[in-house]
Amino acid sequence: MCPEKGISKTMSKTNIDEINRNIYDIKNKDEYEFKIKKGLTPEIIKEISIQKRDPEWMRDFRLKALEVYNKLELPTWGPDLSELNMEEIATYVRPKTKLNNSWEDVPEDIKTTFDKLGIPEAEKTSLAGVGAQYDSEVVYHSMKEELIKQGVIYTDMETAVREYPDLVQKHFMKCVPIYDHKFVALHGAVWSGGSFVYVPKGIKVDIPLQSYFRLNSPESGQFEHTLIIVDEGASLHFIEGCSAPKYNKVNLHAGCVELYVKDNAYLRYSTIENWSKNMLNLNTKKAIVGKNAKMEWVSGSFGSKISMLYPMSILNGEGSKTEFTGISFAGKGQNLDNGFKVIHNAKNTSSVVNAKSISKNGGKCTYRSLVRIEENAKNSKSSVSCESLMLDDISISDTIPVNDIKTDEVEFSHEAKIGKISDKTIFYLMSRGLSEEDAKAMIVRGFAYPISKELPVEYAVEMNNLINLELEGSIG
């Protein structure tokens, strides 16, 4: 008997309609208190600065960033960004509400959106604090009383600029300088919203904090800035979620995340990104990791039309460590160019990368990465593993890793695999009574398990739901 022959008869493909993204696609009426006119000029930047009541240094910083933006070129690699026309994007949209610290005060339509995304419920059951951003402004921020007493600061970025000027000015866009690339410069010019977290020395925040970013307004951009400082010996788990309804024209997300993990500190930064499939997600995330500190990234990337996202750890402290665990899932019309970068810049540092990707229905996943071990990083170790799964023959999966080793006393290894779901495995599961579709879904969930197990239970469930949603009817 030849099981594979038998099974091949049942593997005809079925065409499917656009996936119903249900709750993520809820569109509220495009109502706002203020929307800046489209385009990018010094006048527009000055207007944003006035609207945001910036201090003088921040206004000057924005204008400098605009200058840099105008000088830098678009990337000459990666996905085609030619459809992005900044003249068509409104960079600042203020919703019709102020910052609230009670959900009751949040306007009904905005509250309903966050309710459906499960944010207030999660806050009650499993989070120590929540921030919620709607378009360009944070509309809700709150944190458990005991953390406030311990000196933990968790607030929106604008409040931080005003109330903690020294701390902010010392760290703001120092980890991610505006010269890094064009979209960081753009972010520096038009940033709005985002979260600021400071965990004082030795404080362990056991329950995660979460910020959720929602972009509702069409033809607009979201440019939130997240700045987290985990001081010496402290620890934190921070979760970031993002989504948006789908419009016909492109939206832009060019956020920036700067993380400072001081000596002996620990930070886990988890992201479930589910932007709508008209979104260009050109986000930048970077962490500077101190002596014996540990930085962990957990990342699930499901949404966006185009994503270019490469979180980066700079291991500056002796004995510092980083781990990256990430999955990308690209469906029809999506080009997810994601990956990870690490610079080993001190002795005895280590990095572990576990990246996975799934492509189907013509989607494209690219894993792009850098591991650089500098001359001074003696006795460092790096282990990278990436696996790609193709669910049909119209999709694309590329792996483009760069390994730059500048000294001899290192242990470096990199492994990558590309392949389809094994017919034998499907046959085995089908012989145990599963339908082919269920068997494939089970294999995909198993493939994603090393990532989902790193998430808090509710988010792992959300990720599994997203996988099911993405797979629904798409294989057969």
Place this chain on the structure above:
Amino acid sequence: MQTLKLNETPIRTCRNFNINNIKLENIEIPNTINKFNNIKITGDISLISNNTSDIKLTYGIEEGLIKQIKEYQNAKIAINCNGKLQCTHEKLDIDFNLDEDNSTLLENLEIIANENSKSTIILKYKSEKDLEFWHNGVIRVNAKKNSEINIILVNLLNIKSNNFMSIENNIEGNAKVKYTIIDFGGKNSITNYYSNIIGENADNKINTIYLGKENQLFDLNYIGELRGKKSNIDIEVQGALTDKAKKHFKGTIDFKKGCKKATGNENEACMLLSDTAKSLALPMLLCSEEDVEGNHSSSAGKIGEKELFYIMSRGFELKEAMKLIVRAKFNKIIENIDNEELKEEISNEIDKRLD
């Protein structure tokens, strides 16, 4: 003196990763090209003619350097492995020796492996004196159905010379093309290798060893495009670097649409023998076909202390122990060469270069 930008990868990545291409500064491109007389050919010389076709490359090392060969080639060799007699294994050894009177070699080598032919061709590049030589070559291989061709390419040039090599293969159904590349010479040794693996069951194997010392730079850009059903490519690269030597390895396995059940494996390992040697690698897997299997692995690091300790406890000095380990790692690839004299020569070169 010129600055050359060469060996572009088929797909670009971030510019500041410094791997999309290689920039060579202060390169003196020879403008007087004399006849190259120092070629020694042994074996089935009846296979040779000078009827090469026009050079048209899909990739190639750089436009200007290819143009230099087109216009000024001083070694033009066409090899026609005819396979008229079944089971005949045709063999050919070609030695290019660069010296004071033959200091520039621009060779255009075209090999046609006809249907059912079986052949081994050894190409050796050597420079006797410690002068600055220039080697810029194109090798084109057209492997017809059911042919088998084994090419052994040995670069033993000195470390003051420039070595540029553009290789292109077209591999038809059931054909097997195997390369063993020994890359030791050249201040700059830059190789662009491309295989169009077009036929069903076509197979391409590349086994490379490189050995770098002082300020040597190796830039290896290997590209395998799999188009044929059940086609295969295996790339194995083993290297050792000492002093301030530097290696860039760019390996691309590209599964093109339609290459169902194709397989591709890429393994790259670099032994760093000093703390100033540098290894940069970009092992790419590109995939537009579902039913394929692709793997790559890449590693870098120094020789294991346990291995060294073991050998040294048997009475060897550190340098000798290192040589022994490098030779042992390289042996797996050198064993592919069915020529005892050449194997011996390569082993001696390893010892000499690591002294």
